[in-house]
Amino acid sequence: MARREFQMPRVLRQQGPRPYWYIRYRRKVLVGKDEIERKEVWRTLGDCDKITKRQAQRLREEIMREVNREVYTVQSQIPFRDFAQLYMKQHTSTLAPGGQKRDLSLMENHLLPFFGTMRLCDIGTVEVQTFLNAKNSQGLSWWTRRGMRSVISSIFTKAEDWGYREGRNPARRVSLGRKKPKRERRILTDEQLHLLFTAVPASERLMIETAVSTGMRVSEILGLRWRCVDLKIGVIKVEERLYRGETGEPKSERGRRILPLGILVERYRRHRPVNAKPEHYVFQNAGEPMDDRSILRNVIRPAAKSLGFYFEGFGWHSFRRQNITVLQEEGATTFEAMAQAGHSRPSMTGEYTIVGFERREQAVRRLQERLLLDEQPPGLGVN
Numbered sequence: 001m002a003r004r005e006f007q008m009p010r011v012l013r014q015q016g017p018r019p020y021w022y023i024r025y026r027r028k029v030l031v032g033k034d035e036i037e038r039k040e041v042w043r044t045l046g047d048c049d050k051i052t053k054r055q056a057q058r059l060r061e062e063i064m065r066e067v068n069r070e071v072y073t074v075q076s077q078i079p080f081r082d083f084a085q086l087y088m089k090q091h092t093s094t095l096a097p098g099g100q101k102r103d104l105s106l107m108e109n110h111l112l113p114f115f116g117t118m119r120l121c122d123i124g125t126v127e128v129q130t131f132l133n134a135k136n137s138q139g140l141s142w143w144t145r146r147g148m149r150s151v152i153s154s155i156f157t158k159a160e161d162w163g164y165r166e167g168r169n170p171a172r173r174v175s176l177g178r179k180k181p182k183r184e185r186r187i188l189t190d191e192q193l194h195l196l197f198t199a200v201p202a203s204e205r206l207m208i209e210t211a212v213s214t215g216m217r218v219s220e221i222l223g224l225r226w227r228c229v230d231l232k233i234g235v236i237k238v239e240e241r242l243y244r245g246e247t248g249e250p251k252s253e254r255g256r257r258i259l260p261l262g263i264l265v266e267r268y269r270r271h272r273p274v275n276a277k278p279e280h281y282v283f284q285n286a287g288e289p290m291d292d293r294s295i296l297r298n299v300i301r302p303a304a305k306s307l308g309f310y311f312e313g314f315g316w317h318s319f320r321r322q323n324i325t326v327l328q329e330e331g332a333t334t335f336e337a338m339a340q341a342g343h344s345r346p347s348m349t350g351e352y353t354i355v356g357f358e359r360r361e362q363a364v365r366r367l368q369e370r371l372l373l374d375e376q377p378p379g380l381g382v383n
Contacts, residue, residue: 006068011056013048021045021056025067078164080123081116086162087155097246098219106144106151110135120156120165128152129174142179149174184311187322187354192309199303204295206264206271207283210236211319214259215327215341218292218316219243220250227278234265238342242281242289255342292316324352 009023022045026038043063045056084107092103114131115123132145153171160166188196193212197205210221214236223242230237236259241250250256261268271282281289296315304310320341327337338349 008064009060011045011053011060019048021048021051021053023060023063025064077119077121079116080118080120081112083120083159083164084112084155087158091154091158096248096251097243102147103151106148110148111151120159123170125170125173128170132174132176136177142176145176149176185321185354186311187318187325188309192307193322195307196303199307200299203271203283204299206267207295208300208319209264209267211316212322213262213264215320215323216259217241217251217320222281222283222289222292223247224282225278226272226276226280226282229268229282231265231269234261235259236261250342252342252344254344257339257342259340321352321354324349325354328353
């Protein structure tokens with residue numbers, strides 16, 4: 001990072017029909033790819049007939065206090081596109097496969113076309129808000145726009161960490177507007193789930209049963225190896241996940257967790273091959289890990305359609321949502337459901353929870369039985 005420059009210019013008087021006080025100072029700017037130029041900045045302080053020179057000097061000190069607090073570096077003039085390449089090489093490459101795919105897609109399809117030719121130092125909160133408002137007008141979902149804001153925030157955080165920029169992160173105070181889910185959040189009824197169990201092969205059924213019993217992500221189910229299944233005490237240890245053919249650690253530190261299997265222990269015993277080794281995947285096809293997209297496309301969704309309860313967005317997340325919802329219906333606290341799901345924040349667990357009308361109606365009736373009288377008091381009858 002370049003050294004800080006201290007400047008305290010003299011207060012000058014500009015002659016003319018109406019004299020005024022002003023100061024001049026310099027800053028470095030990048031005028032070409034490798035060409036640096038020091039440009040002079042003129043700053044008016046006020047008209048001479050309105051403020052004295054001493055007042056102008058106080059204004060100068062306030063202005064220069066802010067100027068000298070900044071770090072004028074060539075790095076701050078770097079085009080967004082060039083810094084984005086550095087960011088993707090040094091930071092995005094360290095993310096899990098799913099995070100890499102998401103961030104690269106947002107960068108290439110949205111961020112670079114809008115910010116690509118702008119300089120880092122020229123991107124502020126107004127520019128980021130304008131970008132997000134435009135994406136909202138184009139019909140992009142609240143969740144997609146939140147992902148964009150997260151990537152922008154991460155970019156400017158790294159720019160500060162790596163000495164390319166100082167100051168407030170421009171993504172910090174932007175608004176995403178009211179959250180409007182693209183699809184209605186739904187889960188299967190108990191009866192529909194039981195029908196689905198009978199309509200899919202045994203291996204896929206066990207995967208679904210695992211998802212609705214434990215709340216595991218599909219990548220965690222696919223990445224499950226026999227060494228992490230303890231059938232003696234009846235638990236699964238989530239230590240690894242498999243996403244699109246690439247293995248990695250769980251999504252977060254809380255993703256490493258131990259989950260009870262309950263009555264699935266016997267089903268796992270029947271599912272386990274005689275020659276299974278600790279490093280073998282629990283769910284595989286001809287020795288290769290199974291693909292969640294293929295199972296969904298060729299097995300689960302066709303079964304749901306044939307049974308008549310398929311809905312838009314139905315998939316692996318529906319089973320995870322079912323686990324988190326039913327756990328709480330059966331008395332688990334939000335924090336217990338959060339630990340089961342491997343979430344880092346209770347708010348995320350809340351996003352997965354669906355409170356059904358029947359459950360709310362039962363709660364209202366219990367409230368009424370406790371607080372309301374069985375009969376109307378005298379004089380309150382209908383005439």
